[in-house]
Amino acid sequence: MxxxxxxxxxxxxxxxxxxxxxxxxxLYLLPGDSLSIRLGGLEGTATPAQIDAVRAEYGxxxxxxxxxxxxxxxxxxxxxxxxxxxxxxxVRTIADALPQTxxxxxxxxxxxxxxxxxxxLAATFTRVxxxxxxxxxxxxxxxxxxxxxxxxxxVQVVSxxxxxxxxxxxEGFESLVLPAITMALPAGAMIAQVLAKSLTTELAEPxxxxxxxxxxxxxxxxxxxxxxxxxxxxxxxxxxVAGNLLMESVVVETVFSRAGVGRLTAAAxxxxxxxxxxxxxLLAAVVFVVVALVVDLLxxxxxxxxxxxx
Amino acid sequence: xxTATGFGARVVPAARGHAWFVVRRxxxxxxxxxxxxxLLAAVFPTLLAxxxxxxxTPRERLQGPSGAHLFGTDQLGRDLFTRVVHGSSLSLRATVxxxxxxxxxxxxxxxxxxxVGGWLDAVLMRTVDVVQAIPRLLLSLALVSALxxxxxxxxxxxxxxxxxxFARVMRAExxxxxxxxxxEAARASxxxxxxxxxxxxxxxxxxxxxxxxxxxxxxxxxxxxxxxxLGFGAPPPTPEWGVLIADGRGFVATAWWLTTFPGLVIAATxxxxxxxxxxxxxxxxxxx
Numbered sequence: 103m104x105x106x107x108x109x110x111x112x113x114x115x116x117x118x119x120x121x122x123x124x125x126x127x128x129l130y131l132l133p134g135d136s137l138s139i140r141l142g143g144l145e146g147t148a149t150p151a152q153i154d155a156v157r158a159e160y161g162x163x164x165x166x167x168x169x170x171x172x173x174x175x176x177x178x179x180x181x182x183x184x185x186x187x188x189x190x191x192x193v194r195t196i197a198d199a200l201p202q203t204x205x206x207x208x209x210x211x212x213x214x215x216x217x218x219x220x221x222x223l224a225a226t227f228t229r230v231x232x233x234x235x236x237x238x239x240x241x242x243x244x245x246x247x248x249x250x251x252x253x254x255x256x257v258q259v260v261s262x263x264x265x266x267x268x269x270x271x272x273e274g275f276e277s278l279v280l281p282a283i284t285m286a287l288p289a290g291a292m293i294a295q296v297l298a299k300s301l302t303t304e305l306a307e308p309x310x311x312x313x314x315x316x317x318x319x320x321x322x323x324x325x326x327x328x329x330x331x332x333x334x335x336x337x338x339x340x341x342x343v344a345g346n347l348l349m350e351s352v353v354v355e356t357v358f359s360r361a362g363v364g365r366l367t368a369a370a371x372x373x374x375x376x377x378x379x380x381x382x383x384l385l386a387a388v389v390f391v392v393v394a395l396v397v398d399l400l401x402x403x404x405x406x407x408x409x410x411x412x
Numbered sequence: 413x414x415t416a417t418g419f420g421a422r423v424v425p426a427a428r429g430h431a432w433f434v435v436r437r438x439x440x441x442x443x444x445x446x447x448x449x450x451l452l453a454a455v456f457p458t459l460l461a462x463x464x465x466x467x468x469t470p471r472e473r474l475q476g477p478s479g480a481h482l483f484g485t486d487q488l489g490r491d492l493f494t495r496v497v498h499g500s501s502l503s504l505r506a507t508v509x510x511x512x513x514x515x516x517x518x519x520x521x522x523x524x525x526x527x528v529g530g531w532l533d534a535v536l537m538r539t540v541d542v543v544q545a546i547p548r549l550l551l552s553l554a555l556v557s558a559l560x561x562x563x564x565x566x567x568x569x570x571x572x573x574x575x576x577x578f579a580r581v582m583r584a585e586x587x588x589x590x591x592x593x594x595x596e597a598a599r600a601s602x603x604x605x606x607x608x609x610x611x612x613x614x615x616x617x618x619x620x621x622x623x624x625x626x627x628x629x630x631x632x633x634x635x636x637x638x639x640x641x642l643g644f645g646a647p648p649p650t651p652e653w654g655v656l657i658a659d660g661r662g663f664v665a666t667a668w669w670l671t672t673f674p675g676l677v678i679a680a681t682x683x684x685x686x687x688x689x690x691x692x693x694x695x696x697x698x699x700x
Contacts, residue, residue: 117542121545128554247682248682251674254671262665345546349549350549371553371642374558376558379554380554
């Protein structure tokens with residue numbers, strides 16, 4: 103087990119390094135002059151001497167491999183550079199915005215799992231054909247709706263027509279509800295789709311027949327036997343779903359005017375603040391790696407057969 | 413299907429079969445109609461709405477949906493239906509560019525990786541693994557911040573973000589086809605690798621990639637409109653679906669139609685595209 107853990111940790115480090123490298127290549131090597139971005143549109147008024155000074159300060163005169171080595175060395179020490187917009191360290195900027203977004207993402211994840219799971223369970227449990235058809239078509243509809251539109255519709259109806267929940271802001275739990283629902287919709291639809299499919303497969307397995315022959319009720323078979331096995335394929339999606347949820351915050355936080363990583367990302371893209379964008383890319387990679395690792399560690403607990411082969 | 417009789421006797425049974433397949437599925441039929449309308453709006457916008465999408469009558473500002481203005485009017489008195497119809501050309505063009513970029517670049521990389529193999533394959537596929545660890549929307553955003561703003565750049569960014577999944581599917585198919593008997597036979601009879609690639613591998617491996625492209629269509633519409641909504645696409649006066657919703661955002665409390673209708677059009681288009689691609693996928697699977 104310890105060897106396995108070590109190997110997985112090493113893999114995680116390699117993925118993070120590769121994500122750093124890919125984002126470095128994408129952000130700093132593409133056409134688009136990083137110098138003029140760092141000057142913040144002042145290149146028209148700056149004297150050649152000033153431009154040279156900025157070049158030297160950021161190490162832009164160095165050959166590329168040196169720039170890369172420098173950036174990588176700094177990143178290893180926990181320094182991802184400074185925001186071109188505010189001048190604050192990128193790591194701190196993101197860390198400050200993170201709690202808000204994590205709370206939102208967490209709520210959305212819970213909603214998505216509960217909602218998606220409920221739809222999948224109901225669709226495979228019911229014997230009414232029409233209801234089954236309706237329930238099975240819900241995920242397809244959920245996936246097809248633009249998140250920002252759903253958010254605006256919710257604001258329109260719940261906040262303005264019914265006057266129930268705040269339309270924007272970060273204050274209190276109430277302001278969390280609408281954004282969380284908006285965010286949970288595509289993720290929940292994805293979970294429902296995968297879970298319904300694997301539940302259908304599992305319910306056709308011989309062990310279900312056996313359980314029925316031994317006198318287990320439908321609910322018991324559904325929840326204790328089929329769901330446990332069917333949740334494994336859905337669980338492998340968790341890392342992708344978590345990453346997508348996190349990034350859905352870019353749209354959702356903009357719609358609901360909330361502070362957080364999403365707003366920060368949108369603003370950074372808007373001002374072409376490349377250091378912050380790279381920081382967010384690394385954050386997403388960390389989330390992916392961590393969730394994938396946790397899922398891998400949970401797997402043997404859910405399915406004892408997996409543990410033996412490790 | 414009366415028009416099918418003109419195609420020649422050999423095609424008719426197949427066409428009739430397709431028509432029957434569609435007619436028996438009302439949802440699919442409706443999806444095809446929606447897509448046809450969107451396509452019509454994109455190619456001949458004046459057929460559906462003959463007004464000017466950029467000019468409005470200030471006297472008729474912020475009017476709700478009515479017979480004269482199907483989707484209502486915006487804060488400058490511009491007819492929203494006209495703007496949605498004229499916007500579909502830009503939205504659709506961006507989507508097609510995105511899917512084409514993903515298909516050509518991703519398919520090309522997958523083809524090379526699968527066909528050449530060895531270290532090149534290893535390097536390409538490990539890169540694909542890493543790229544897939546980053547959420548697509550974020551990848552598009554990162555590319556946009558490096559490339560700059562504008563509808564075409566947004567489209568390219570959305571397409572590049574999907575390259576990884578196309579490369580993966582294409583490579584898997586190439587590996588399957590490469591080990592088949594007819595490729596072995598071609599190689600044994602002295603056909604050069606370039607010819608094997610274009611004559612044998614590419615046509616037989618591209619099916620699932622095209623199905624993926626059909627599925628990608630809906631995803632690309634959503635991504636392009638999301639990035640436009642965030643303000644990285646077309647500049648404001650241009651009608652584009654995502655931009656229209658962003659414009660209407662300021663009037664959520666007073667003019668519900670400004671956000672509701674463009675969003676409904678996006679949702680209907682994506683839903684239809686997904687339904688049609690699912691049918692294509694299913695048909696292919698049954699043929700095998």
